[in-house]
Amino acid sequence: MFNPNELVLEKIRAVEEYDPATSELTGRYTQIEEPSLKTSAEGTTVTDAMGAEIVTFYQAQTGTFSFTNSLMSLDLAATQFGSDKEMAGKDNKIVIPVSETITIGADHTAVLKYVPVGPAGAEVKFAKVINENNTFGKTYEVSAAAGDGVFTLNAETKTLTFPEDVTGRVFVQYERESDSAVKVTKKADALPKVRSLLVHAIFHDPCNTNMVYAGIISIPRAQINPESVELSLKPDGKHAAEYKLQKPYCDEAARLFDIIVSED
Numbered sequence: 001m002f003n004p005n006e007l008v009l010e011k012i013r014a015v016e017e018y019d020p021a022t023s024e025l026t027g028r029y030t031q032i033e034e035p036s037l038k039t040s041a042e043g044t045t046v047t048d049a050m051g052a053e054i055v056t057f058y059q060a061q062t063g064t065f066s067f068t069n070s071l072m073s074l075d076l077a078a079t080q081f082g083s084d085k086e087m088a089g090k091d092n093k094i095v096i097p098v099s100e101t102i103t104i105g106a107d108h109t110a111v112l113k114y115v116p117v118g119p120a121g122a123e124v125k126f127a128k129v130i131n132e133n134n135t136f137g138k139t140y141e142v143s144a145a146a147g148d149g150v151f152t153l154n155a156e157t158k159t160l161t162f163p164e165d166v167t168g169r170v171f172v173q174y175e176r177e178s179d180s181a182v183k184v185t186k187k188a189d190a191l192p193k194v195r196s197l198l199v200h201a202i203f204h205d206p207c208n209t210n211m212v213y214a215g216i217i218s219i220p221r222a223q224i225n226p227e228s229v230e231l232s233l234k235p236d237g238k239h240a241a242e243y244k245l246q247k248p249y250c251d252e253a254a255r256l257f258d259i260i261v262s263e264d
Helices: 072-083
Strands: 009-019 026-031 033-046 052-071 094-103 109-111 126-130 137-140 150-154 160-162 168-180 195-206 212-224 239-245 258-264
Touching: 009 033, 026 072, 052 212, 072 239, 094 137
Parallel strands: 137 150
Antiparallel strands: 009 026, 009 195, 033 052, 052 239, 094 168, 109 160, 126 137, 126 168, 150 160, 195 212, 212 239, 212 258
16 A cells, blocks of 8 residues: 655646636746745633633634745736736737837938837827937927928838938837737736645655655645735846635635645
8 A cells, every 4th residue: 555654855846826616727837946835723722710721722724835936927927916917919919118229311210110009190209319428319209290390200111200400319119019929917906816726746755766756735725925026127036926725615624735645
């Protein structure tokens, strides 16, 4: 009979997040560092007339599961923000802000990298000249007709046309559409959704480390903690997360999680 006790935990190889109502996979994280599973309870101590402790009853048992992902995860960020990762497509284009520095050509035009979107005729509202010492110079505003202090725009050809005395480089900011992009939004009133988790582990027999066992921590109800979310914006930054575990309210078994180890 397979009945292991002490095991060597090699690593947590993946954390999977599911919608508990549909069982749809909503996130998968594979670069796991510092995983930790904790439980806690509230204790009520019963004492006698002299204050001597008789017994302590424990209730309101909860748990936490935390880890750090070595890489920034957009799926994990969406869970923490209480939103869904939006994926662009042909019928659902995502609007992206663009900032460009463009050299004005001999024909007094500057060509954008992308087709701008926005109010017709004013998809690009301003263009700011960049001086030779990299400071900003005069600001030009879009106009339907050519003139001093303005530029004209042909959004379809991505072309800005300037007065003849404007040379060098200009800085422009505008928006474009993309059918190949994703977006994660944080709203002030959004709350993280309840998920179920599968935490996949690899174990070894301590007496024969060549024997490898598969392990799973199954968590039926987990809600990510949004109280302190930090996305490091450095190349070597990490992405930490913590889930609060609670039993399904209508589950008579009061199950917080299962730890399952399999020989095959």
